[in-house]
Amino acid sequence: MxxxxxxxxxxxxxxxxxxxxxxxxxxxxxxxxxxxxxxxxxxxxxxxxxxxxxGTKKKLKFFNGDIVYGQITKNDQRQIIISVAGVQKGHEIASCNAEGYIRTGGGRREDGPPLSVRTGDLIRAKVIRVGQNLELTIHGANLGVLKTRCTRCRNVMVLVNSELYCENCQRTENRKIAPDYGNLKI
Ligand SMILES: [Zn+2]
Missing domain, CATH: 2.40.50.100 (RNA polymerase II/Efflux pump adaptor protein, barrel-sandwich hybrid domain)
Incomplete structure (x- = not known):
């Protein structure tokens, strides 16, 4: 070999x-x-x-407008925490290790999570503020969830008629997905 x-x-x-x-x-x-x-x-x-x-990490400097990739590790009414694992550098994704967050505002329990993302989702997000941690947003045409699992059975959900569908449970779920969900274009 x-x-x-x-x-x-x-x-x-x-x-x-x-x-x-x-x-x-x-x-x-x-x-x-x-x-x-x-x-x-x-x-x-x-x-x-x-x-x-x-998973050897390189020290990277972040800038506003950077496109990053990461996984949602916490999602409650107050904020969404993202473990940022990659940042777009030209046509490549450089491996990194940073913490990001998305402000969800309000925080009134009865409103539920205002953004349709779930813990464990793999997302593409944009850096809007560089501080101790990165403030991110997924509001934007190219941003959102790239991979998610069914909340009931953990099967990877597929896109059927522009809805996220679990073939196992035969049910749909809602997320703010990126346009290339399931067909990643990096
Ligand atoms: Zn399922």
């Missing part, structure tokens, strides 16, 4: 099957699949049947 090509993955990406490989560093086994927990390059160890992710 020749040297392996580098495969860059994002959190939540399926990188293999638990029957073939054991989850190594930065990899979890979910429903028989090996799922990347951090952005980085896939590292296969064929003698130990181990798959891990090299």
């Amino acid at each position: 020749s040297a392996e090509e580098e495969i860059y993955v994002l959190p939540g990406d399926s990188i293999g099957f638990a029957e073939e490989y054991v989850p190594g560093k930065n990899v979890a086994e979910i429903g028989g699949k090996l799922i990347a927990l951090v952005p980085g390059n896939v590292v296969k160890n064929d003698s130990r049947f181990l798959m891990s992710i090299d």
Whole structure:
């Protein structure tokens, strides 16, 4: 075998099957699949049947208007917290490790979450303020959810007639999705 090509993955990406490989560093086994927990390059160890992710981070400087990628780690009535894992640099996404937040304003419990996103969603967002953490927005034509799972069964939802559909539960859910949901154009 020749040297392996580098495969860059994002959190939540399926990188293999638990029957073939054991989850190594930065990899979890979910429903028989090996799922990347951090952005980085896939590292296969064929003698130990181990798959891990090299998530070595680079120090990056952020600017207003930067397009970032991350996963929602907390979503309540007050704010949405995003673990920012990548930032668009030209045609590439540079791996990074920063915390972002989206102000949801109001915070009146009866209003419910004003933005239709869920914990665990993978999103594309824009930086609107650079402080200790990054203030982000997903209001914008190209911004929003890129990957989400059914809140009932955790299946990845697919786009059917411009609605998010769980093929397992045969039901739809609502999110503020990016136009390339399920067909990522980076
Ligand atoms: Zn479902």
